[in-house]
Amino acid sequence: MERITVHGERGPSMVVVGEGALARLPALLDEADLPPAPPVVTDTNVGPLWARETARRLGAPPPLELVPGEENKQWSQAEAICRRLLGLGVHRGGALLAVGGGVLTDTAGFAAAVYQRGIDWAAAPTTLLGMVDASVGGKTGVNLSEGKNLVGVFWAPRLVVADIAVLATLPGRELRAGLAEVIKTAWIGDRELLDLFPTPVSGFGDLPPGAWAGIVARAIRVKASIVTRDEREAGLRQVLNLGHTLGHALEAATGYTRFLHGEAVAWGLLAVAWIARWRGVLSPEAHGRLTSAVGRLGPLPPVDDLGPERIVEHLTVDKKRTERGVPWILPSDDGVLEGQDVSRPEVFRALATISRSGRDGG
Ligand SMILES: NC(=O)c1ccc[n+]([C@@H]2O[C@H](COP(=O)([O-])OP(=O)(O)OC[C@H]3O[C@@H](n4cnc5c(N)ncnc54)[C@H](O)[C@@H]3O)[C@@H](O)[C@H]2O)c1
């Protein structure tokens, strides 16, 4: 088992990564000073696969199973969690355990943050994206119909248990989308990670569980070192938005239905790679390294039928915009460049170039 500590304003979060880590929950909960049988919150996909068994082994009540899906990451689900906690008589000193993907851990973490003004929580992420991204760094929240993650709070889990075995049931498309975030993270802080995953990626069976554990732990280490230095995204943490400026616009322009988040980020990475190359901050070799890693994810849902005007329109409603405009993060040969102003013509050219490469299958 690999262990990583993330330091935040609520104190340390202990992250444990490895195959079979869920079986060690009793000892890990104890070590993290959490109650031994916390109520389990999950969704209806993960419940029968992993969460019911986890709750049973802990001697906890059967899990509350929420409706899965980004469109259900809502107040009402957080409220349902609070009601369940109340029904179970959970008090200030209690805790909850969230078992699921990023939608579930964001919602359950938010409920933990506001229930009786805040109780502790533990996360057992069950998607690759959840492991390397959503469960690390303390952001919790839900969506409004106006936009994603518009309501939330920083409320880090005390314990994160990433059991690699659960990835065996994750659909290949979800796994590949999670790898897009791994590629992003690798570019920011651990380039060798790019050489550790298979070509092309079809699913969990491509690599032994130990290899997945290595990938997950390395990606978490990079994110942990960044959020430990800047939990509230005052500056440094923004580098984690590499590929996300255009990615968010693609998601919004298609009503969050066409792309998985990681797929939109993958397109975003290809776009910023071109912009950085045209500006001379990314060499052709480095550009090739980044784009070939994205290429290994296989075909992405198309972008070539989306009008560039429509996409660019959505760039301007990004939550992270500053007075100056939307800040872009660009990849460079040895890291990333923050707070870059990117012009409309550059975005249009990048969109034309990546949609052409998508159509040509490259
Ligand atoms: N808090 C953060 O810092 C942060 C960072 C990145 C993303 N996020 C959030 O994460 C969310 C996306 O998370 P996601 O990509 O994990 O998607 P998700 O939570 O929607 O899960 C994807 C799908 O896989 C199912 N699933 C989960 N684990 C499974 C398993 N082991 N086997 C079979 N099916 C499984 C889920 O039920 C769901 O249908 C977004 O809402 C995003 O805002 C948060």
Ligand SMILES: [Zn+2]
């Ligand atoms: Zn992301």
